[in-house]
Amino acid sequence: MMFALKAIALDDEPPALKVLSSLCKKIPYIDLIQAFTKPSEAYRFLEENTVDVIFLDINMPTISGIDFFKSIPQSSMLIFTTAFSEFAxxxxxxxxxxxxxxxxxxxxxEQACQKALLYHEKILNTPEQKNLPEYLQIRADYSLHQIAFDDILLIEALDDYVKIHCANGKPIVARMTLKNLQLKLPEKQFIRVHKSYIVAFNKIKALRNRMVYLPNFEIPLGPTYEKVLLTKLKGLD
Structure with a gap:
């Protein structure tokens, strides 16, 4: 099966969504998995699911597409679909x-979809290319941040937000669930040690009395995650 970018569409007009669905069916590398007329439903979906592309209308009655995109808990690629040119x-x-x-x-x-595919292959997948750094891309404070995986010490859950603690620079707080963020992290580099914490595996300095010691941090080790961590640590022996 050919690789396909996972996509959703949000437009308050059902006929517009029908057109988008028809257009997506003609593009083999676009998989439109959901379409929404209500921003609240799209937002709830994005809290639990990761997508590559969002087709987004701008002029909606409850919230503009621009404000919606600024609020979502992930950094998906964005393609605006609108009847208004003044927001370009x-x-x-x-x-x-x-x-x-x-x-x-x-x-x-099709031209827009090709741009998304090219961006995905050449930009988002650069960690697979030799001698290039690996980054986490995440939206916070109305900006798209690129955080080197090697700089991350730990990630902390704060209700509907996550706090990313880095070795260099101040923490970054983003609206996202810890579960959703974990999907963006390389499994070999990060491990969940508690319902509220993910840590960088190679930054662990010690494990004692169900506490995980990192540079400048002491993190509780949850019983649910203890066996997996111990197994991984033994694999280094």
């Missing part, structure tokens, strides 16, 4: 992959 500049300021004006032609839609 702000759309590109959000690092949108493309800005499609309705009515959207199949040719123009």
């Amino acid at each position: 500049l702000e759309g590109f300021n959000l690092q949108a992959i493309d800005y499609l004006l309705k009515p959207i032609t199949p040719e123009r839609f």
